[in-house]
Each structure stands twice: as C-alpha cells, then as structure tokens.
Amino acid sequence: MTHDAMSHKMIRWTAALGAVVVAVGLAGCGGTDESAGASSTAATPSGVSMVSPPPSADTATTIDITIANGTVTPRNARIEATVGTPIVLYVTSDAADEVHVHSTPEHSFEVTAGAQRERFEFTVTVPGSVAIELHEADVTVATLQVR
Structure with a gap:
C-alpha cells in the first residue's frame, strides 16, 4: 500500500x-x-x-374543598403529605375567595364564584406544618403535616 x-x-x-x-x-x-x-x-x-415517570394523580395528595352558603368543608383537617409530592386542591364554591398556602415558598390561588371543582396544584419543598386557609371566609381548611 x-x-x-x-x-x-x-x-x-x-x-x-x-x-x-x-x-x-x-x-x-x-x-x-x-x-x-x-x-x-x-x-x-x-x-x-x-x-x-412524571407524578400521576394517584401519587398526589388531593383535598376537596366546598364553600356553600358561608359554610366551608373541610375545616381544620389534619392531612399527611410528603415533601415534593404534588398537592392538588379541588374547590367548588358559590363565592369568590383566595386560598392561601403558608409554605416556603407560599402559594395563593384565586377562587372564582360559581367554581365547580376548580383545580389548584402546588408542592411543598420544606417539611413541617403547612396551613391552608381561605382568606375571605377566614377559615383554616387544613393543616398539612409534611414529612
């Protein structure tokens, strides 16, 4: 060669x-x-x-919230949750309100009057107790015990 x-x-x-x-x-x-x-x-x-795989609905913690005629359900519920796992709120309401999640970072969601299963999703990245409140109704819906 x-x-x-x-x-x-x-x-x-x-x-x-x-x-x-x-x-x-x-x-x-x-x-x-x-x-x-x-x-x-x-x-x-x-x-x-x-x-x-991406998180699926069956791995998320879900909370159904109802606001009807001035009554909020649930009230002061205690719910176990896991750091990083999605938390999904389904809100049915006859009045406008704001859901406030006291986590780090905090989350706020505007609830529409007449909402039928309005969906809000967030994750908690810091373990501890996390309050979920309705501002206009002045009610603590639930406290998440995040581990």
Whole structure:
C-alpha cells in the first residue's frame, strides 16, 4: 500500500470515528421537556440512564374543598403529605375567595364564584406544618403535616 493510500484510509477512519463520537454525544444530550409533563432522566454512576415517570394523580395528595352558603368543608383537617409530592386542591364554591398556602415558598390561588371543582396544584419543598386557609371566609381548611 502506498503512503498516499494509507493516509487516505487513515483520514476516512478518523472521520468515521469522529462521527460516532458526535452521535454518542448527541444521544446523551437528548433530555426531555419536564415542563410539558414528560418523564425525566438521571444518569447513574455507571452512566446508565434511568427514566422516572412524571407524578400521576394517584401519587398526589388531593383535598376537596366546598364553600356553600358561608359554610366551608373541610375545616381544620389534619392531612399527611410528603415533601415534593404534588398537592392538588379541588374547590367548588358559590363565592369568590383566595386560598392561601403558608409554605416556603407560599402559594395563593384565586377562587372564582360559581367554581365547580376548580383545580389548584402546588408542592411543598420544606417539611413541617403547612396551613391552608381561605382568606375571605377566614377559615383554616387544613393543616398539612409534611414529612
């Protein structure tokens, strides 16, 4: 084999190897858009990717709140919750109000008069007792015991 033929073969081999390296690198960058509810990936120490599914409705803590004729249900409920697990409030109300969640960070949600199962979702990132209150009704709906 001539020197020119060997150089040409080496250049082709180097280009092919470079293409493989780029393809592998791009495959590793194929993240997901978590804001769209897609699953997330995490690499293990061995470099193998593990996919974790997005939170589903059956893993969320749900609370149904009713405001009717000035009466709020529930009142002063004690509910267990987990750090990072979604909390979903379903509010049915005949009056406008504001749900205030005393967590870190705090959350506030405007309740519409005539709402039928209006949905509000949040997560708690700091463990402890978290009060959920209605401001206009001046009622503590529930206290979450977040662990």
